[in-house]
Amino acid sequence: MTASPETDRIGAPPQAPPTVTRRTPLPEIEPEPTPPLDHFLVALFVTIPLLAVLAAVPLAWNLGWLGWHDVVIALVFYVISGMGISMGFHRYFTHSSFKANRGLKIALAVAGTLAIEGPVLVWVADHRRHHKYSDKEGDPHSPWRFGTDWKALTKGFGYAHIGWLFNPNRTSQAKFCPDLLADKDVSRISRWFPGLVAVSLLAPALIGGLWSMSIAGALTAFFWASLVRICLLHHVTWSINSVCHTFGNEDFEVRDKSRNVAWLAIPSFGESWHNLHHSDPTCARHGALKGQIDLSARVIAWAEHLGWAYDVRWPDGERLSARLTGVRGKSLGSMTDRQAPRSGDRKAA
Numbered sequence: 001m002t003a004s005p006e007t008d009r010i011g012a013p014p015q016a017p018p019t020v021t022r023r024t025p026l027p028e029i030e031p032e033p034t035p036p037l038d039h040f041l042v043a044l045f046v047t048i049p050l051l052a053v054l055a056a057v058p059l060a061w062n063l064g065w066l067g068w069h070d071v072v073i074a075l076v077f078y079v080i081s082g083m084g085i086s087m088g089f090h091r092y093f094t095h096s097s098f099k100a101n102r103g104l105k106i107a108l109a110v111a112g113t114l115a116i117e118g119p120v121l122v123w124v125a126d127h128r129r130h131h132k133y134s135d136k137e138g139d140p141h142s143p144w145r146f147g148t149d150w151k152a153l154t155k156g157f158g159y160a161h162i163g164w165l166f167n168p169n170r171t172s173q174a175k176f177c178p179d180l181l182a183d184k185d186v187s188r189i190s191r192w193f194p195g196l197v198a199v200s201l202l203a204p205a206l207i208g209g210l211w212s213m214s215i216a217g218a219l220t221a222f223f224w225a226s227l228v229r230i231c232l233l234h235h236v237t238w239s240i241n242s243v244c245h246t247f248g249n250e251d252f253e254v255r256d257k258s259r260n261v262a263w264l265a266i267p268s269f270g271e272s273w274h275n276l277h278h279s280d281p282t283c284a285r286h287g288a289l290k291g292q293i294d295l296s297a298r299v300i301a302w303a304e305h306l307g308w309a310y311d312v313r314w315p316d317g318e319r320l321s322a323r324l325t326g327v328r329g330k331s332l333g334s335m336t337d338r339q340a341p342r343s344g345d346r347k348a349a
């Protein structure tokens, strides 16, 4: 058995060395479908925070319903859980863009779980399958799965954003993330998912209540920092699957429809530079061009400076400049390993 080119591209660990007896390959989909109760819970977690956001605008007018305590708590929880998804679940656990010490690894697994986007093992298995089949048959959430005309694309967009969460097919963890299944810390945190969901929902209320010493403070913090925060973060993450595979710029050559979307860069912590990400999936910095803000990359650089992260795969100037489509004529930004050759110097590859 040899590692496929796709496996290399997504940065998953090398497969086991060849054995004498040829075993049948592991199935990519688990034999048991997702239980209906899980889909019911997903529906609850999609609709209730969404209703909270719809109610948020009129409530915000009533100043008693939104205090600066709520804004601070919501922002802190948004950053912790969003960074846990971007830097943790995505760049570290899925793509091994850098190595982390045990403390940072555990912190990233817990922080990402607080986003309530599923246990870390489920998230990583689905996302590695997404890269293996990106925008082709087998991709769990491509907007292009029903076709390319506007009707099919509208349906596909909704499917990539939310619909795929209700697909009964479960990605096999044994196939897609054996490295994380074997890691006791990670598999334990993955099993703690229900408990951490409770923490993510209740901790803001507790903090809000203690801060203001009132029940009203607990309730408004729960509303803004639990429900509204979770809804916004969910839709930002899902937009990477829907918006960033439909609209935006193709700054780098890719074999799929992944695109760079500037307006989502700050709320997604740099995840919306999704075109570079598909062009070079193990790269720790997704916003690799000058002016592309990538907050996750900045935090990875801080962690590297503190010695918590190491072997960081910063953009390789030579490799990336060979993939530039040149549509917008932008040059590579900072945190690049090797300076990109100037266009006049570039030799034919």
Ligand SMILES: [Zn+2]
Pocket: 090, 094, 095, 127, 131, 277, 281
């Ligand atoms: Zn990825």
Ligand SMILES: [Zn+2]
Pocket: 130, 134, 240, 241, 245, 258, 274, 278
């Ligand atoms: Zn993608």
